Structure formats: C-alpha cells, structure tokens
Amino acid sequence: MLLGAGGGAEEKNIYLKTSPALGLLRPFDDPVNISLLVTRADGRPVEQGRVAIVLDAPKSGAFLSTDFPVVEGSRLLELVLPLRQGRAGWRYLFPIRGDYRLSVSVVGADGEAMAKNFVIPVLENRTKWLWLGLFCAGLFLIGFIAGRIFTVIPATVTKSWLLLLLGAVSSVSGHDGPSSIDNGATPSTALEITAATVGKPTRLRWRGADGGTATALLSLSITHLEKHKTVFAIDNVPVDKDYQLDFHFPDGAEYRVNSIAQVPGQMPLRSEQLVAVTGVEPPMTAQVPALMFFVAMIALGLGVGRFSKTLAAR
Amino acid sequence: MERTLVVWLGLSLSERISFLIKSGIFLSLCGATLFVALASSYPVVHDTLHNVRHALAVVPCH
Helix, strand or coil, X not given: CEEEEEECCCCEEEEEEEECCHXXXXXXXXXXXXXXXXXXXXCCECCCEEEEEEEECCCCCCCCCCCCCCCCCCEEEEEEEECECCEEEEEECCCCCEEEEEEEEEEECCCCEEEEEEEEEECCCHHHHXXXXXXXXXXXXXXXXXXXXXXXXXXXXXXXXXXXCCCCXXXXXXXXXXXXXXXXXXXXXXXXXXXXXXXXXXXXXXXXXXXXXXXXXXXXEEEECCCCEEEEEEEEEXXXXXXXXXXXXXXXXXXXXXXXXXXXXXXXXXXXXXXXCECCCCCHHHHHHHHHHHHHHHHHHHHHHHHHHHXXXX | CHHHHHHHHCCCCCXXXXXXXXXXXXXXXXXXXXXXXXXXXXXXXXXXXXXXXXXXCCCCCC
C-alpha cells in the first residue's frame, strides 16, 4: 500500500509503503515492513539525506480500552534513518488496534527539510472479536438461565436455588513474563539499554567498537521472547560511531535485543542483550468499563430470561 | 433466599422485589468473580488467565 504526500520548497514527495497492505495490518500479528520513499518533484529519489521518524500510538477509545491501555496515546518509536537511494525502511509490530500517527521529517543533503504525517490504521484481529462475542454470549446465557430460575410463576412455584456456577472460565497457559524491576541484561560492549518500563520509551544505544572509526552497517532487532516475534528491526543501516533510538516496549515481558555491525574488512560485531520490561498495571478507568460491559451482558440475560419465563406462563 | 429475608425482616416481599434482590446478589457475585478473573493482579490468577484477557480484546492487561 502506497500513501504519498508532497510539499515543501523543494517539492519533495514522501511515499509510505507497508507490507502487508494497510487494510491487512493486525496488532501483535506479524511484523510489518514499513518503508519510506522520498523523491524529488521529477520522480527521482533523493540520493542522500535522513529521515526522522516518530510513531505515536492510537488514542484511547471512548469507552472500552484495548488490551494495552498504558500504550494508548503514547510515543512508541523515535529514530533517525539515513536515506539510501531515497529509501528508508524498518520492521515494526503494532501492539494495539487503532490509528497510528507516523510523523516523518526529511532532511536532504542540501539541508532542506520537509515533514509529513501519515495515519496507519490497524484493525483488531477477527479472532479476538469472535472470542469476545462468544464470551459475551456465555455471560448472556448465564444471566438468561438465572433469570428463568429467579422468576417464580405463582401457579408453578419452583425452588429458586442458585444453581449456576461461575467456574466455566477455561484456563490456558499463562505467560511467563517476569514482573521484576531489574533490567536483567547482560553486560554488553555495544548495546546500552536504559531500564525499560511500560508506558514510556526506552533508549537503546549502540556503540561501535573502539569508538567506531569506520562506517558500519548496523542491523538491530528486538524480539518478544514469549511470543517469538520480532517487534522491531532495522537492517544494514550505515552508522558511524554510535546509533540510538527510542523504543516503547508495549508489555511487561522479556525481550532480546540483537545487533550485528558489519565493518568492511572486519569480523561482524554481534551483541545481544536481554531486557526484562517492568509492567505497569492498567488504571481502573480502563478496567471498569470492560467489567461494566460484561455485567451488563449478564443483566441483559437476566431480563430476557425473566421475560421468556413470564411469557411462557401466560 | 428470599424466604430468609422475609423471616428476618418480617416483611412480605412481592415476586418482583424478590427477583430484584436475587438478581442484585447474583450480579454482585458475578461482578466480583469477573473482577478477580479479569482485572485483579494476583500473580496466580493473572498468569493463568493472561491469554484469556488478551484474547477478549477489551480487557486491559499490562
């Protein structure tokens, strides 16, 4: 999917391309290949320059939240990538549904700057809506049965014992994400990662060996260890002494940060660091609406159950 | 249940009031159960139902 934007004194155009296409993006599904193409007015790519990228999460919904409410409306990613033949790209795993705001600032080799904002819509997984529907149907059924039991028809007085049990919630394997505050990272000469906490971006810094005298091609990836998914990656980005970016870890789990720096004529410099992200409990303002919604489903079932029994008795 | 209340309060409850009382108690129990299952931070409960929370799309988790 290509989205284009033009403007600025130099009449540059910025195109955004995602793979999968924009309408097919789902949260925590697969990492999305995002690429930017910057061209001049005549269509030729801008050979040199850099793009500053800022990605902001969707804002909170009106009533029900997503499963990561702390992430909503926060800054997710902030980095600078060099343009190579007018292109810059990275991979990213969108954590929640909603409309993401991508701000792109292009600075060409001539110093001319141009900025443009893009909106990246991410729809919720249909499977989750299906599970939510089934869960609500189950709550409604519980309420329906209780409503029929609680409704006593005088001609046929029945014992109104509470027969329902609420132990039907099936348990599945829980996640093994640690909740420790410690940043359980192993010392590394190339990677510096500040303490990671959900709710705010974490600074990741890569430093070249011995001060980085030569330009290196840096590949950096962040992997969610529990889900075995790459949540962010850049490939072969030319960097000098060091490179840094701000990344917002969306949940309190363990991540692995890998970096490979290739310098011509030298062995690749590999670094790996484990990051135990400190989780943040979601606020009650995000939890209460969902609980109210579920209780309302049961109440609706109660009402319908009573109505059905009353109707049948007539 | 409502008979216990009737005896205790010395009142005569209509069927509608009885239904409302039973429904209120029932909804309270359901709400408390849902809170423990889907919103509490007890490690055992949270870890057991972590995937369920995320699977429901609208239940917040950390």
